[in-house]
Amino acid sequence: xxxxHALEIxxxxxxxxxxxxxxxxxxxxxFAMRRFVMEPGxxxxxxxxxxxxxxxxxxxxxxxxxxxEQFEVQAGDxxxxxxxxAHSYQNVGEENFEFLCMIPNKEDVVTILGNEC
Numbered sequence: 001x002x003x004x005h006a007l008e009i010x011x012x013x014x015x016x017x018x019x020x021x022x023x024x025x026x027x028x029x030x031f032a033m034r035r036f037v038m039e040p041g042x043x044x045x046x047x048x049x050x051x052x053x054x055x056x057x058x059x060x061x062x063x064x065x066x067x068x069e070q071f072e073v074q075a076g077d078x079x080x081x082x083x084x085x086a087h088s089y090q091n092v093g094e095e096n097f098e099f100l101c102m103i104p105n106k107e108d109v110v111t112i113l114g115n116e117c
Contacts, residue, residue, distance in 0.1 A: 006035065016112050017044040019091075031102050038062065038097040043090035046113040051103045053081040060097030063090045086113055 011021040019042025026033040038044075038060070046065065057077045064071050064079065066087045073079060079099075081087050091097040 011037070014044060016047065016110070018042045020044055020089075025100075027105070029105065031105055034101045034103070036099055036101060038089060038091040040091055040094055040096070042097075044088060046086050046088040048084055048086050048111045048113065049081075049103075050083055050109045051106050052083045053079070053087075054102045055079040055081070056100045058098040058100060060091060060095050061093030062097040063092050064088070 006023065006025060009023045009025060011023045014020040014022050014036070017038070019039035021037050023035045024032060025035055035058075043062070055078065057073050057075050057079070059075050061072065061074045064073055064087065066079075066081055067085050071079075072092075074093075089097075
């Protein structure tokens with residue numbers, strides 16, 4: 001696949017998340033591009049990954065914890081999450097929170113730590 005519209009790619013429910021879906025938009029030889037959508041009140045619990053994350057916020061407003069810090073993010077913000085650092089998401093806005101997330105194409109082990117953001 002060289003070109004495809006995002007609406008042609010099915011979204012999957014994020015099992016550990018709340019009111020959250022994921023689309024794997026691209027799976028290239030070196031990285032994957034994913035789109036997450038969190039409905040108002042939705043989010044993902046505190047967890048770690050064995051790969052880094054580079055993210056670009058498309059829409060909405062959320063509180064993200066990364067390590068011991070919390071950040072309020074909105075459309076146009078970029079986020080870097082180093083591998084192994086605990087993080088969580090909570091949509092604190094009244095519209096969907098949407099972001100692109102790029103990760104290296106390596107095995108990613110996710111460890112759920114808890115529900116706090």
